[in-house]
Amino acid sequence: MATEADSQKKESLSRASSPAVTSLPQKRALEDDHAPSVSSPLNPNPDVKLTKNQSQDDIPSMGPGKRTKKESLKKRESKGVAGGDSARATPDPKHKKEETPQPQLGSESSPLRYKLAPPKPSDFEAARGPVFTHHHAVLAPDGTSIDFYETSEHVYNKKNFHYLHCIADPQFPSSFYYRQTEPEPYGAHISFEDAATHMYLDQSGRHITTDKGFRMARANIAVREGRWYWECKITRGTIPKTEEGAKLESHGHVRLGFARREASLDAPVGFDAYSYGIRDVEGQKVHMSRPKDFFPPGEDIKEGDVIGLEIQLPSESLHRKVVQGQYNPAVDLIAEESSSAEGPNIVRDRIPIRFRAHIYFEKIDYHTTKELEDLMNPSPVGASGSAGSASAEAPNPNHPVASLRTLPKSFIKVYKNGVFMGTAFEDLLAFLPPASKPQAQVGARENMDDGMLGYYPAISVFRGGAAEVNFGPDFWFPPPDSEGSPTTKGEEPAEAGGGDDVAMTGTEDDTVTVAPVVTKKENPAAEGPMQPLARRYDDQIVEDIVADIVDEVSFWMQDGGRVIDRTGGRDEKADVTVGVAPGQEEIKELVQDD
Template sequence: MASDLEKREGTPLPTSGPTSIPQKRVLDDDHVPAISSPLNPNPDPKLTKAQSHDDIPAMAREKRTKKESLKKRESKGVSAPDSVRATPDPKLVSNEPTLKDSSPLRYKLAPPKPSDFEPARAPVFTHHHDVPALDGTTISFYETSEHVYNKKNFHYTHCIADPNFPSSFYYRQTEPEPHGSHISFEDAATHMYLDQSGRHITTDKGFRMARANIGVRQGRWYWECKITRGMVKTAEGGKIESHGHVRLGFARREASLDAPVGFDAYSYGIRDVEGQKVHMSRPKDFFPTGEDIKEGDVIGLEIQLPSENLHRKVVQGQYNPAVDILDDETPSAEGPNIVRDRIPIRFKAHIYFEKIDYHTSKELEDLMNPSPVGASGTANSAAEPPNPNHQVPSLRTLPNSYIKVYKNGVLMGTPFTNLLAFLPPASKPQAQVGAREGMDDGMLGYYPAISVFRGGAAECNFGPDFWYPPPGYGTKDTDGDVEMTGTDGDTVTVVSEKPAGNVCPLSKRYDEQIVEDIVADIVDEVDFWMQDGCRVIDRTGGRDEKADVTVDIAPGREEIKELVQDD
């Protein structure tokens, strides 16, 4: 491990940066923070435009020399319209200016406050209203506050100061309560109301969307959703009465939260009206005639994605269907290239990592609005349908990928196949100073998503105990049986306990993400520690006489500046 890390080059110095702490200003209408920060130093409007698709060198940079790193994801959030913010202006401290993509960008930070070592806090719940449940009980919905929301261009995750890290990188990722898989409080549109478990959601506004705190990158996964407020048939003539509407499905990071699931090319949804499937705002019949989704129905969603090994071959233009389709499950000798450029930001009682989010591409906008000349004003690259070998990375699809839909345990069919790829360069960070192309921060993937409309409400169940488990779920898989002979000569068959067909509950994915976060934090810290000469440096701003100062760095700020979000 050490031999691989010693081959790394130094972190590049930003070409420009602010020289003083900026004053707070109101965000512009596009939700782009107008205040300088290490990830957003005085952005030029020209730099915020979406870039064209990647070239071959950009694809090649996706591979990481650090082979021992594991995949990792992030979630949760920041920045809202009519809000003001002020982020810190730390100094970059790396003394090796030639490292390009294998290490995160590094900044000089102020010493942590004592409160920075305290566990992350859950949002504040304020009771908003009650609705009757289907079983005669009452569901209490709450308005969440004291947290930030993910908005366009920037993404935020909870972090905590860690006294065990030996370098000047003080913070690691963490998770607040409620622990476990649930709808993300930060990764949701405003004016959405949840219960305190984070599994039940509604709104009194128009269509809004919320994503779960778990994302799928490979494998087969299942979750389900119960409609608790929606369409219902009346006793008089079987007429349909609406108490609101619900849509559900899967959405990528780039999908808009202020629109329903299936609005754009970054999400796939099922609508309650006639059980239609929706992608790129095009409803199409899917459920059998006479079927729809009403109050009390449980909709199960199963997603399958190929291995990340095959996925990377697709996005790098190296996919050969004659060979690679049989090599889907072969483990890769090289781990995913997870690089996270981020910096701590304060928000009231919380500490968040701020990072630049991924942006929509003009090619997928053109795909949504097909014409001889696309919506971007250029020749429409979507003339060739999306496929695994498309010339444009964002229009490449994943072989053997699909989404299946169940209603009350009965398979309705497979509305979506050949899902669009999402690993870089198919997805790219927002073009701003400090954002590097081709970076996978571990959070890319397909997230369970729910949209509600004017009173519609739904309850998520990510397992492992489902209302209507998928066929074969929870049964013993005898394909992997192993016969063992005991000392008494008896033969014992050891049966694996995994679900048949390797269909996993999404609750298990939450546990995987925690492991990925821990490993990625350790890998980053070892990287920085080696840049410090493998010695503990002064983490106290000169207040600790026993600390060993091994690097010459500029003085840090007196504190990390706060983000302020208006209600």
């Protein structure tokens, strides 16, 4: 009898441990199908942490008497499971596909989504610009008076965040009504939000000055590919000499150039590796705080001078090959001239916030990297403080470090009063992720392009220096590819048009007027005709509209192709009624000291 009892006991244990299909009902998916796949910082239960591709259903329910057997460290290392020593772990090639999950809707392929309170009635009103308070007036070189204003009632881009105006729109219910918008003054101008404090502007946003040390302001447009041109007139700066040998006097100083998002606003253009600048003193070029002679001897920048800046960047498809380490100059440079345009993958993680009378989208900005800090301070002990951190290899398109890769066929050229001064910078540093990295904040995701990366026109002013920007299309001195093209001094700008043939008129002395014959290419970014930066503003508006629609459709698809009621008793057919639903908190109010 003992033998029979033992056999029955073994048989029952065998059935309990066998992988037979159980008849118990399986756990269903969450009914709240519009919940974000990534935990929100507004989550009332922040202690629940999920992995990137794990949902609440993936967490096993631990009933009484049930325990999960843990594998030993040695067994995990033999299988290459994360958590052991990665240097010793040998991944199984059979599981390679499973270890590289593809982006899923609602995670890597779409923005993060937050649970918000319903919008206020004022959120549906058009965005308003800053409040202007008259500060002082100065005389321009032509004798006219320039009024400068102190701007207030707007937020500044600092503390690792970037702000853009938004508005509530009933046509965007799945993304909870908010979409991007622009306040007055419309068009390309210096950004009121993307400027350092204690800077004074005119009401058009085109004129800027300060009574403090060097401050910088970026424009509201970014260059990501193609050839673009803009001008800057020095209205307060070095005073032209009235007689030979007279002492040099100035009303202040000005620097101008291009700056990325990571460039500090409390420093001049060209201070770090994220900006390229031209200084008024002797017309020197500056990058990483290293001024170098650039203008011909005897040339500098004085009050009344107009400096034109031309920038060329390769197409974004070639740019992505460079930052992803897939660039092959033998193939990609040839294909660049005939390849069709490829749209970027823009993912914008942002949340609406309130600031006084405005509502903004708050986005995590990009930060400086250790590699570029070490590049600026090439020493055995770099800026990061680690011994031997300086890179021995100069920046190039195939550098092993993504942030030190450069863009082939990129340059910045400079003109003074219509005269070509030369090519100031070549092989500009790449800026698309992973060359740029977001700040380490809650909700920040690596290798995401939010559409705001690029090279921005930038101006720095110092103690009374003032400048006026002109983004076209009506330039004081038209760019080389238009009628009335500028003269050259020492170098012809024909190569700026990709080496196209030129029609030459006038041969007196060493001054030649050129009109490049521009040939149309399929890819506008591949050495196409030079365009005024004012047109880039229009392109950027179109890109924002398309991205807003893509986000709305993406969220709508996550909700199963229907508009989810998330405001308390309203469905897609109901009238839009605004107000704070009971029990819901208000959108956070931003407090920022000037």
